Amino acid sequence: MQLYKNQHLRITNSLSGKKEVFKPLSEGHVGMYVCGPTVYSNVHLGNCRTFMSFDMIFRYLRHLGYKVRYVRNITDAGHLEDDAEDGEDKIAKKARLEQLEPMEVVQRYTLDFHNILDKFNFLPPSIEPTATGHIIEQIEIIKEILEKGYAYETNGSVYFDVKKFNETHQYGKLSGRKLEDMIANTRELNAQNEKKSPQDFALWKKAEVQHIMRWPSPWGDGFPGWHLECTAMSTKYLGETFDIHGGGMDLKFPHHECEIAQAEACYDHPPVNYWLHANMLTMNGKKMAKSTGNNILPGEIFTGENMILSKAFSPSVVRFFMMQAHYTSILDLSNDALVASEKGYNRLMEAFEILKFLGTGSKTDFDVVAWKQKCYDAMNDDFNTPILIAHLFDAVRRINLIRDGHETITAEDKNLLQKTMGDFVFEVLGIEQKTSVEDAHTLAGVMKLLIDLRNEARSNKDFATSDKIRDELHTLGIQLKDGNEGTTYSVA
């Protein structure tokens, strides 16, 4: 269904700072690129929030009937310590410290990333390219930029000439910075520096002898700059200009600014029509950082093995918690906030169960069609998930009123309510009903209790009770088996 023809989506474009009507380059199709993780450590919860925001956006665009090509890369080379121009490659450093091959580091943390995203019920992107898989494309872009005169080679490295670019283009337009101010605020370059100006950034870095991640190039052995990989991979799969580019707020400058400069220098036109930035996650009111200990990994939340939260929270609850804030707002994680989200999540899931068995009548006491449009209006207003969730809870309140006999609903409206709630909760927000893992965990606990009670009954020679437990479980499809190791069970 081409819902997008009737639903008019507006999104906040970081480039203009305004909400703009979304109009893709090609009707019915959307190209979207999101900067992926640098796979040198376990994925941060803050990064999960960013990727989850774009997963929700991907889901809603698909729900509207767009054919979306969603590209999210894996950075497996070229990202240097502190996002600086000098310093060690993050992956090479980890490989050195742990005495691993760099690609072992990449494999380990790519698997971790996918594993966590699966738990959060992410949809996989259409293409997930890696930086090391696109070295040739990156070299070609550097050649083109050199040819156009916006880059220079020094001692085996190639740098982007920001001053030269700024003579005919505007460097800083995404982040609202002016090159003159940036220059005024930087210290003089020391004599050893290879760059003409401190704002210049590396497109290609010469690999020193000890640098293990290296590729041959027209300028000697080296490795590509971090900003360049995203230009190479986004334009390769989405074209020289595409619809949406997303990422965390912290990538706006310099990463995305440099992407714009590279693409404009290479292709003579802007690469992206809509720039979207997701805001950060804080914890207990403070920035999350490993160095201060104000940090928690997603896996530690799911297992409850941490010193910060009072209990474990399921991925669905954490996802619901994150969807309760607008993607452009700062979100603060705390024990109280997660407990409140868990309550909300449970109420929402209960409402689905109540709805299944809800009796119908000859009239409906609320306008379900108008309610449905309100849900769309919320999402059409820059993916406003908190407002959408407020509307969903309006429906929950109505469902409870109908169950308690205070209001009624027709069969037709009940179907519409069920379908719309399902679409928004499961398809658009990506929330899952209790996972089977949790169900299995609960079942295991209940079964242990029943087996203990049956053993107690048997040792008291109360065979009526012990047989009753066995027979009733049998009718539920659960078989008990008494063996040398005790009693086990199997589910048919």
Ligand SMILES: [Zn+2]
């Ligand atoms: Zn990027």
